[in-house]
Amino acid sequence: MSWIREGELNLLERISANILKAGPIPKHIAIIMDGNRRYARKRHVERQEGHSQGFEKLAETLRWCLQLDIHEVTVYAFSIENFKRSKEEVDGLMELAKQKFERLLEEQEKLEKHGVCIRVLGDLSLLPLNLQEVIAKAVVATKTHNKCFLNVCFAYTSRHEIAGAVREMAWGVEQGLIKPSDVSEALLSQCLYSSHSPNPDLLIRTSGEVRLSDFLLWQTSYSCLVFQPVLWPEYSFWNLCEAILQYQLNHRSIQKAREHHSESQAILQLEADRSCVAEMLQHQHQRHGNGMPMDAASRQEAVCRYTASREERVRHFLSALQHKRDSFFSDLCSPAVVA
Ligand code: FPP
Ligand code: MG
Numbered sequence: 001m002s003w004i005r006e007g008e009l010n011l012l013e014r015i016s017a018n019i020l021k022a023g024p025i026p027k028h029i030a031i032i033m034d035g036n037r038r039y040a041r042k043r044h045v046e047r048q049e050g051h052s053q054g055f056e057k058l059a060e061t062l063r064w065c066l067q068l069d070i071h072e073v074t075v076y077a078f079s080i081e082n083f084k085r086s087k088e089e090v091d092g093l094m095e096l097a098k099q100k101f102e103r104l105l106e107e108q109e110k111l112e113k114h115g116v117c118i119r120v121l122g123d124l125s126l127l128p129l130n131l132q133e134v135i136a137k138a139v140v141a142t143k144t145h146n147k148c149f150l151n152v153c154f155a156y157t158s159r160h161e162i163a164g165a166v167r168e169m170a171w172g173v174e175q176g177l178i179k180p181s182d183v184s185e186a187l188l189s190q191c192l193y194s195s196h197s198p199n200p201d202l203l204i205r206t207s208g209e210v211r212l213s214d215f216l217l218w219q220t221s222y223s224c225l226v227f228q229p230v231l232w233p234e235y236s237f238w239n240l241c242e243a244i245l246q247y248q249l250n251h252r253s254i255q256k257a258r259e260h261h262s263e264s265q266a267i268l269q270l271e272a273d274r275s276c277v278a279e280m281l282q283h284q285h286q287r288h289g290n291g292m293p294m295d296a297a298s299r300q301e302a303v304c305r306y307t308a309s310r311e312e313r314v315r316h317f318l319s320a321l322q323h324k325r326d327s328f329f330s331d332l333c334s335p336a337v338v339a
Pocket of ligand 1: 033034035036037038039051054055076078079100101152207
C-alpha cells in the first residue's frame, strides 16, 4: 500500500478540523508508534501483520496531518534497541521497510505533486546494504521537495545520535575547522541528524507506555508530550485531534519556556565570545608586554569581530559536515565501481 493517501475527511471530521485550526496548530509532530505486537495478539494475527497495519496507520495519519495543516512529522520506525528482538522479527521489519521504500520510489509523481521530502534519520550503516541503498535512493529523490517533511527514524536512538554529533564536532576540531570553544548547544543541535528541522511542537506516544525510549531526547525539551493508551494500528483521527487539543491547552506555557530558553542561549553565547576575547587579549598582553588597556568601545568591537569570525568558522564546518553526509547518500545511489 501507498505512503500517500489522497482521500478527503468526512463532514464531521472536516468541521472538527476547522474548529481545531482556529487555534494554534503544531508545525511539527513526532510519534512513537507503539503497540503493533499487542494489536497483533489482540486480533489473533501474525506479529508481522501488526507491523504492516502499523505502516498503514502511518500513511493514514500523514493524510490527517496534511488536512490539519501539519507539514512535518517525525516517526520512530526502528530503534537500535529493536535489533535485540528475534532474528525473525528483525528480518520481517527490514523486509517491510525495504518494500515500503521501494514502493515510495514508484510514487515519485505523487511525492512531487505534494512536495513531500523524505528524510531517514539514524545510523544507516547498521542496516543491510540493500536497505541502505533503497533508503538512499528515496532520500535523494525527494531531497528538493519542500512542502511537507516526513522524517523516518530508523536504526535510531537519541543517545547514539548525540554521541555521533559530539564525534562530528571532535572531527571538526581535529581538522582545524572549528575551535574547542566553538562547541555550544546550538552547534551540537546543528550536528544532529535532525538539524534541518525545527524541534517538534508535540510528541505523541501510543500504547499507554509513558517513557521516551531514547527518542528525540535533545529535541523535545520544550515539546508538549502526550501519552495515549490506544495501540498504534488502532489510532484514529479523533485520537490525533485529542493530542492536538492537549497541545493547544499547553501552548502558552510551552511558548514562554521556549522563548526563555532561546534568550538565555543568546546571553550565554555572548558571554562565551566575551571570555574568548578576554583570553586572547590576556595572551597578547603577556606576549607583547604592557600595551595600553583597551577601552570599552574597542573591546566591544573586538567581541563583534570575534563573533563574526566564529560564525564564519561554524558555517564552513557545517557545510563540510553536510558534504560528508550528502556523499554518504549519493555514494549509495551510484552503481558500485568495479576495480
Ligand atoms: C512498536 O510496536 C513498533 C515498531 C517497533 C515498528 C514500527 C514500524 C512501523 C509502524 C512500520 C513503519 C515502516 C516504515 C518503513 C516507516 P511494538 O513492536 O513495540 O509493539 P508492542 O509495544 O505491542 O510490543
Ligand atoms: Mg513496544
